[in-house]
Amino acid sequence: MLAIVLFWSVLVIGETGIKPILGAVGQGTLAATAGFVEGDQIISVNDKLTPTWTEAMGVIIASALDGDQEIKVAVKNFDDQQNVRLLKIAESDTQNPEVLYEHLGFKPWSPKLKPVIGKVLPDSAALAAGLQKGDLIVSADGTVMNDWMQWVDTVKIHPDVTINLIIERDGVQLPLTITPKRVQSGEKTEGKIGAAVHVPEDLIKSVSVEYSLSPLKAIPVAFETTWYYASATLKMMGKMLIGKASVKNLSGPISIAEYAGQSAEMGFVPFLKFMALVSVSLGVLNLLPVPVLDGGHLLFFAVEAIKGSPVSDKIQAFFQQVGIALLMSLMALAMVLDVQRLFH
Incomplete structure (x- = not known):
C-alpha cells in the first residue's frame, strides 16, 4: 500500500528528466542488431509510455530480466517519423543487470560540448x-x-x-x-x-522533459507501476533461486543506504521513487511462503483450511526455525556482497 501511495505521489508531483534520445549505437550491440540509430527517441516500451531516459531504460531492463525474449520499442527520429524496433534478448544476457545494460548498447544522445x-x-x-x-x-x-x-x-x-x-x-x-x-x-x-x-541552459531545456499526471489519472497508473515492479522482483528472485540470475543482484543495508543517499542528492522526487521501489521489494519478500514472514502465516492458514485442523505447535516451531535460518543466511550473503562492492 505504501508503494502505491509513493508512486502516486511521484506521478502527481511530476518528475523532470532527459528525453530518451539515443546517442551513437555501438556495433555488435543488441541495439545495433535491432536497427536503432543515433537520434532515435524512445516513445514506448512494450506499449508502456516512457517519457524519460530513466523510465525507458528501467522498463527495457525490467522486461528483459522478466524473461521477455522480444521487447517492442516504439521510436521516432528527428523528423518525427515513427518506427518499431524489436530487441531480441538471449537468456545469457539476463544474468546480471549491469552486463545486460552493456550488451544493450544504449547511450543517451549528447551534443558535442566544449571541455569546460x-x-x-x-x-x-x-x-x-x-x-x-x-x-x-x-x-x-x-x-x-x-x-x-x-x-x-x-x-x-x-x-x-x-x-x-x-x-x-x-x-x-x-x-x-x-x-x-x-x-x-x-x-x-x-x-x-x-x-x-x-552545459548551456538552453541546451538543458531542449533535451529535458517534465512528466506528471492529474490525481485521478495517477491512481490506476500507480497500481499498474506497483504491480509491474512487484512481479519483476518476484521473477528475479525465482531466477536467482534456480541459478538463472546471479546472486550478485542482491543488495544489503550498505548498498541500500548508498542508493538512498544518491537518490536524496538528486532531489525529493527521485528519493520518493527509490523509497517506493524499496517498499515493493520488502512487500514481495514479506509475502514469500517462508515461516516467520506473513507469507509463511498465510501458508499455515492454507494448510489448516485444506486438512481441516491447525498445524501442530511443534511443526510450526520447527519451520519457524528453518525460516529464521534462511533469512539470516540471506542477510549474511547480502552483507558479504555489500562488503565486496566496497572493496571493488
Missing part, C-alpha cells in the same frame, strides 16, 4: 589539481581537446598517471598537472577526476 568545467566535486583529483568552474581544457599532454568526450576518454585511460594540461581561465592560458584517481568500473579500471561539464 561546470562543477568540481569535493575531495577530487580536479580539486587537488586546482581546476575551477569555467576553466576550458585547451590541451592534454600536447593533444588539443576539441570536446568534452575527448577529454573524458583521455582521463579514463590515465588512472594514477599525471596529465600535463593547458587550461584557459579568464582569457589567460595556464599550465596545470592532474592525476586522475584509479577507480573500478565493472571489470575495468579507469581514471576519474571528479568534475562535470558545463
Whole structure:
C-alpha cells in the first residue's frame, strides 16, 4: 500500500528528466542488431509510455530480466517519423543487470560540448589539481581537446598517471598537472577526476522533459507501476533461486543506504521513487511462503483450511526455525556482497 501511495505521489508531483534520445549505437550491440540509430527517441516500451531516459531504460531492463525474449520499442527520429524496433534478448544476457545494460548498447544522445568545467566535486583529483568552474581544457599532454568526450576518454585511460594540461581561465592560458584517481568500473579500471561539464541552459531545456499526471489519472497508473515492479522482483528472485540470475543482484543495508543517499542528492522526487521501489521489494519478500514472514502465516492458514485442523505447535516451531535460518543466511550473503562492492 505504501508503494502505491509513493508512486502516486511521484506521478502527481511530476518528475523532470532527459528525453530518451539515443546517442551513437555501438556495433555488435543488441541495439545495433535491432536497427536503432543515433537520434532515435524512445516513445514506448512494450506499449508502456516512457517519457524519460530513466523510465525507458528501467522498463527495457525490467522486461528483459522478466524473461521477455522480444521487447517492442516504439521510436521516432528527428523528423518525427515513427518506427518499431524489436530487441531480441538471449537468456545469457539476463544474468546480471549491469552486463545486460552493456550488451544493450544504449547511450543517451549528447551534443558535442566544449571541455569546460561546470562543477568540481569535493575531495577530487580536479580539486587537488586546482581546476575551477569555467576553466576550458585547451590541451592534454600536447593533444588539443576539441570536446568534452575527448577529454573524458583521455582521463579514463590515465588512472594514477599525471596529465600535463593547458587550461584557459579568464582569457589567460595556464599550465596545470592532474592525476586522475584509479577507480573500478565493472571489470575495468579507469581514471576519474571528479568534475562535470558545463552545459548551456538552453541546451538543458531542449533535451529535458517534465512528466506528471492529474490525481485521478495517477491512481490506476500507480497500481499498474506497483504491480509491474512487484512481479519483476518476484521473477528475479525465482531466477536467482534456480541459478538463472546471479546472486550478485542482491543488495544489503550498505548498498541500500548508498542508493538512498544518491537518490536524496538528486532531489525529493527521485528519493520518493527509490523509497517506493524499496517498499515493493520488502512487500514481495514479506509475502514469500517462508515461516516467520506473513507469507509463511498465510501458508499455515492454507494448510489448516485444506486438512481441516491447525498445524501442530511443534511443526510450526520447527519451520519457524528453518525460516529464521534462511533469512539470516540471506542477510549474511547480502552483507558479504555489500562488503565486496566496497572493496571493488
